[in-house]
Amino acid sequence: MSVEEILKAAKTASVTCATTSEFARDAALTEMAEALRLKVDDILEANAIDMAAAREAGTKDSLLDRLMLDEGRIYDIADALEDLRNLPDPLGVVEEDRILDSGVHMQRISVPMGVVAMVYEARPNVTADAAGICIKTGNACVLRGGSMAHNSNITMARILHDAAVEAGMPQNCIQAIQTTDRSATDELLNARGMVDLLIPRGGAGLIQHCVEHATVPVIETGVGNCHVYIHNPANIQMAKDIVINAKCQRPGVCNAIETLLVDQDIAKEALTVILPALHEQGVILHTDPLASGIVQDLPGIPAIVSTMQDWETEYLGLEIAVRCVKDLDEAIEHVNRFGTMHSECIVTEDAAAAERFLAEVDAAAVYWNASTRFTDGGQFGLGAEIGISTQKLHARGPFALEALCSYKYVVRGTGQVRA
Amino acid sequence: MSVEEILKAAKTASVTCATTSEFARDAALTEMAEALRLKVDDILEANAIDMAAAREAGTKDSLLDRLMLDEGRIYDIADALEDLRNLPDPLGVVEEDRILDSGVHMQRISVPMGVVAMVYEARPNVTADAAGICIKTGNACVLRGGSMAHNSNITMARILHDAAVEAGMPQNCIQAIQTTDRSATDELLNARGMVDLLIPRGGAGLIQHCVEHATVPVIETGVGNCHVYIHNPANIQMAKDIVINAKCQRPGVCNAIETLLVDQDIAKEALTVILPALHEQGVILHTDPLASGIVQDLPGIPAIVSTMQDWETEYLGLEIAVRCVKDLDEAIEHVNRFGTMHSECIVTEDAAAAERFLAEVDAAAVYWNASTRFTDGGQFGLGAEIGISTQKLHARGPFALEALCSYKYVVRGTGQVRA
Incomplete structure (x- = not known):
């Protein structure tokens, strides 16, 4: 027919x-x-x-x-x-x-x-x-x-x-x-x-x-350029677990993250813990100038200097872009500019900052201290899923x-x- | 700017x-x-x-x-x-x-x-x-x-x-x-x-x-090729009131009707009452062969023989197409084929037929024994209206x-x- x-x-x-x-x-x-x-x-x-x-x-x-x-x-x-x-x-x-x-x-x-x-x-x-x-x-x-x-x-x-x-x-x-x-x-x-x-x-x-x-x-449906943003003050260990889960558990799916944003005033402390853990999982790092400086002090961790294109890329694989931001405002601006309105996460111990992120980020699912990988019909209790709308x-x-x-x-x- | x-x-x-x-x-x-x-x-x-x-x-x-x-x-x-x-x-x-x-x-x-x-x-x-x-x-x-x-x-x-x-x-x-x-x-x-x-x-x-x-x-939004269908048995007086209201009260709006369908076995009885009333309101009649035959017996009521194009036309003015149908099936088929999924009405005293019409007609609003003119944000209690989605x-x-x-x-x- x-x-x-x-x-x-x-x-x-x-x-x-x-x-x-x-x-x-x-x-x-x-x-x-x-x-x-x-x-x-x-x-x-x-x-x-x-x-x-x-x-x-x-x-x-x-x-x-x-x-x-x-x-x-x-x-x-x-x-x-x-x-x-x-x-x-x-x-x-x-x-x-x-x-x-x-x-x-x-x-x-x-x-x-x-x-x-x-x-x-x-x-x-x-x-x-x-x-x-x-x-x-x-x-x-x-x-x-x-x-x-x-x-x-x-x-x-x-x-x-x-x-x-x-x-x-x-x-x-x-x-x-x-x-x-x-x-x-x-x-x-x-x-x-x-x-x-x-x-x-x-x-x-x-x-x-x-x-x-x-x-x-x-x-x-489905295109996911998702972010984790680590806001000062944050529990670095929790941030590491969330980043590793969101990036590495199933890197080919749309709710996996592609870019890590981190407040510059805790960038050294956070990245010193997180980047080696990502490297250990086989993740290729694309780092902005500030993050690149931090990587240089980490023996045996290679990194590629990021370009604007990295902020726009859904790698769908074991690669991540890393950018240091000045503050919450710059992070929200980055996410709303480069994100695809899919799943976005803030890791912080500051409830007021978290609530601002949850309210101002324009995405289907916004997370505070939890992995973006939860964006899923089964996880959300829909009983089925035919797609994820952006x-x-x-x-x-x-x-x-x-x-x-x-x-x-x-x-x-x-x-x-x-x- | x-x-x-x-x-x-x-x-x-x-x-x-x-x-x-x-x-x-x-x-x-x-x-x-x-x-x-x-x-x-x-x-x-x-x-x-x-x-x-x-x-x-x-x-x-x-x-x-x-x-x-x-x-x-x-x-x-x-x-x-x-x-x-x-x-x-x-x-x-x-x-x-x-x-x-x-x-x-x-x-x-x-x-x-x-x-x-x-x-x-x-x-x-x-x-x-x-x-x-x-x-x-x-x-x-x-x-x-x-x-x-x-x-x-x-x-x-x-x-x-x-x-x-x-x-x-x-x-x-x-x-x-x-x-x-x-x-x-x-x-x-x-x-x-x-x-x-x-x-x-x-x-x-x-x-x-x-x-x-x-x-x-x-x-x-808004394109409305709407119908009233008179199904045998029907209260002809009620049918007349609904048709006149739906056609003439504000002919330029999208919830006004454009075509009248009537079961052929009550066509003579119904149209003998309704067509003169429409004519009195200044409505131009476009009638199919069977309805044209009925009009010929009504002194002083002019009618134009309808073509296929009339079934598709949203007149938005004082004109109406009239078609006699064999039964409920033919009426539903006509409405689903030529309608614009806006507002559709059946006038009948037969509850089972009405329920079939309400279930099988694919439109935003389906009516049994009430005027299509009610399709309106104010009437429906929305408190406002920005449009009518089709x-x-x-x-x-x-x-x-x-x-x-x-x-x-x-x-x-x-x-x-x-x-």
Whole structure:
């Protein structure tokens, strides 16, 4: 089917999806989980084709690891669908209920978005995560995964679709784009009236492309140029633990930090402890002139002199930029200028300074004496996560079921007209 | 100042705006209302220049009426600012509050959007409405009104700004674009990182342009191709009252109806009553073949045979399209195909049919036996209104304070790191 035909079918499915019962949607998630487990061989076979092609193309190991499925991973994906099933129904929630002056009865009720399009890169688990979350929220979904995972994606999407339909959801409630042609993404981005929400998930290039070219509503996700700022007075040991955790625990994710800011009057004391610890973890240091001076006194710790570009860089790896700042004002200014409104942390023993940072830094999540790594749907208790929004419209920070719902006003009268 | 300079100044102002107290923001609204009353002569003088130019350009009366200010209208605008002041503070609302497994304290708190840009047409009252609502919600605003009202807008914006600053709000919290050059709008639409939300208000052309060209987040507003559907069995008298109210009370607004659908098996009974009543109000009828047959038996009631284009047309005037449908299914299909997801009404005595219509029609507001004219921030009890959203992201239907706010996660710890 062409993208246009897929979207028409999705639109039709979405009308029925919107009126399915909680029971039907939860039953579909049970069937979908079970189908993945039963058809694990089909999925592995499709994944093997993708893996072979990716290896042949010289794909690097970290990407191959994202692409790779095995029985354990598929069972984890199935378990996640059951976790989703166990969450409360997000639909039909009466958010407001009142009799208006005219005597009509007005309710504001949560409803599905309609048709949700997901555009993502090489991780085939997103196929199941996105399909599951759309079924839970009564949305029809159109999936556009990375071409590298194409066989894995269409195989999983077909299995998930058939299981959902078996359980009573409408035909075409889950569809994957069948072509790897790049123009299909642009068709989705411009399908006004057919796509109610588009969510891009992937690298900065993909997100940027979607945000710049979309005429349909988009939630911008995931680019994280995050900071830890050490403000005098600070517990240096605590600062070290937070910096090491936020930088090194999983450097490739968006809630990892990229720049360390430190008040210049405790820079020597703090960096003398923290930079060797970062070096020990294999982190490459990009230091500003003041920090570079401190590094020179630390035997065996190499550092590269930072440039303006370092403040803007999301390394997504074991590298960090280090800048000494005059005071809280300069730190907040730096974070608001170079940050991507994702996750920002201050380490300090000064409560008033902390509260100013929490209030004035413009980010989805602001931390005082805790690691930025907590910005995560699971950690925040959402029960699921489809992405982390770095925009302020509709959803901010980790988002899941609530963000895939809208609301409508339902008004019941007995013939009232406006005076 | 150039658009870029204005946006930089707005961004700086927004950081301070976000931390102002409820007291300061409400005091600013009091001062702004008072300043409009005190400087009514300055505003009338500026408006007279706009009116003279518009008259000279041969502007039609309905537009001149929108542009025109007099003392009464200015006092009404001032009163509206005081009404806004009396609404509860939308900021700092703790939407979630919990201790996470790791022991950190997480709160989700309502915050301003940041910089809100308004792009609108000839009504100068929008200048004060938008500035007021932005001050109430702690946002810095950038106003880009229609060129026809340019003098009125910049004069009012200056008066409002100076009053707000006098009351303690930061410099540049309210700014109007000083040029009537059209490229300024496109600069706003593409000011990624500088504009957190852009709201277009005006005709379909303006909205379409903004939605298609914006790379900043937008709330789509106001285009309303709305329907009343009369389903058998219906109270014909009630149907007539609702149709007349929804079509004729204020035909130029977005919640007025454009098409009447009627079940064919009561078409004769219903249209024999309703079409003469519409004709009496001066409404031009565009009827499908079946309805045209019924009109032929009504002496002295002219009608034009409708085309497909009529189903798509927002007349915004005393014209209506009339179509006979087979049943509820065909009616829902028509509404979902041609409607603009604004306001849709079913008139029926059949509760089951009504509930299906309310559930399956995809619109911001769905009505059973009440006029679509109730879709309005004031009627819905929002206390204000900045527009009516026809998208499903972030805000749907009439929106006001809540839609100009986002939220942030504030996390306070004692050194926790992620395991």
